[in-house]
Amino acid sequence: FHDRDGFIWMDGKLVPWREAQVHVLTHGLHYGSCVFEGERAYGGVIYKSTEHSARLRTSAELLDFEIPFSVAEIDAAKAAVLKANDQIDAYIRPVAWRGSEMMGVSAQDNTIHLAIASWVWPSYFDPATKMKGIRMDMADYRRPDPATAPSTSKAAGLYMICTISKHRAEKKGYADALMLDWQGRVAECTGANVFFIKDGQVHTPKADCFLDGITRRTVIDLCKKRGFEVIERRIMPEELSSFNECFITGTAAEVTPVSEIGPYRFTPGNMSKVIMEDYSAEVLPKAA
Numbered sequence: 162f163h164d165r166d167g168f169i170w171m172d173g174k175l176v177p178w179r180e181a182q183v184h185v186l187t188h189g190l191h192y193g194s195c196v197f198e199g200e201r202a203y204g205g206v207i208y209k210s211t212e213h214s215a216r217l218r219t220s221a222e223l224l225d226f227e228i229p230f231s232v233a234e235i236d237a238a239k240a241a242v243l244k245a246n247d248q249i250d251a252y253i254r255p256v257a258w259r260g261s262e263m264m265g266v267s268a269q270d271n272t273i274h275l276a277i278a279s280w281v282w283p284s285y286f287d288p289a290t291k292m293k294g295i296r297m298d299m300a301d302y303r304r305p306d307p308a309t310a311p312s313t314s315k316a317a318g319l320y321m322i323c324t325i326s327k328h329r330a331e332k333k334g335y336a337d338a339l340m341l342d343w344q345g346r347v348a349e350c351t352g353a354n355v356f357f358i359k360d361g362q363v364h365t366p367k368a369d370c371f372l373d374g375i376t377r378r379t380v381i382d383l384c385k386k387r388g389f390e391v392i393e394r395r396i397m398p399e400e401l402s403s404f405n406e407c408f409i410t411g412t413a414a415e416v417t418p419v420s421e422i423g424p425y426r427f428t429p430g431n432m433s434k435v436i437m438e439d440y441s442a443e444v445l446p447k448a449a
């Protein structure tokens with residue numbers, strides 16, 4: 162991934178892709194003092210760019226560091242990366258971390274860095290293939306108690322259990338894994354939020370101990386516009402048998418129907434299709 166042409170914005174400058182490097186004694190690498198974002202540009206416009214920039218700064222504050230660039234500066238930097246890489250439809254990855262001045266748990270005086278990369282990452286499937294749904298495993302690890310970790314931060318360290326869970330699922334032939342929360346309730350997937358449908362109503366777990374995705378909130382609004390009732394509540398895994406449809410949401414996943422979670426089966430139907438189509442229309446740049 163590091164060996165390609167193009168540019169990465171790093172601490173205020175566009176640098177050639179291969180030269181965007183950090184030292185091995187970087188605090189962010191050793192102690193997880195690192196936060197990131199995942200965004201998509203559609204038709205040359207980054208969808209909800211400012212919300213993502215603000216979330217990045219908030220994620221860092223939750224880890225007790227301040228990114229030395231404002232939301233407006235981060236927005237401008239992301240646009241500059243897209244332009245430098247000559248991309249219209251792309252995935253954008255900002256990442257901020259503590260540098261290498263001090264090596265130890267304490268890193269009070271370490272400099273804070275920000276880098277932004279972008280690359281082409283198309284939606285994998287056409288809508289018809291997507292409607293078949295993906296197969297998901299049940300993860301062994303749970304999302305941590307908010308009293309245990311800054312669970313609303315998009316912090317690199319919180320992804321350790323996601324990577325382990327996703328690898329275990331992939332080894333068994335699944336696309337992803339559903340994670341429960343620390344109390345055993347349905348939480349989210351390893352990089353996306355989850356929704357269920359029954360009797361024309363949309364159900365999703367309350368985002369009280371995991372990332373309240375920007376796509377999640379967008380989809381909730383789109384459902385309401387359609388007149389679909391959305392219920393945010395505690396969902397126990399045993400209840401999954403009562404739902405007809407299931408889909409996941411995220412910047413990368415967009416809206417992706419699910420056909421299977423562990424022993425439970427779902428049939429992606431008309432409501433999932435409508436929500437998927439509404440999201441595709443929503444992300445396109447609006448004519449001024």
Ligand code: PMP
Binds near residue numbers: 353373
């Ligand atoms: N949960 C996790 C763990 C994620 O990594 C993501 C992707 N950022 C999401 C949920 C969905 O968030 P968003 O819709 O803001 O991309």
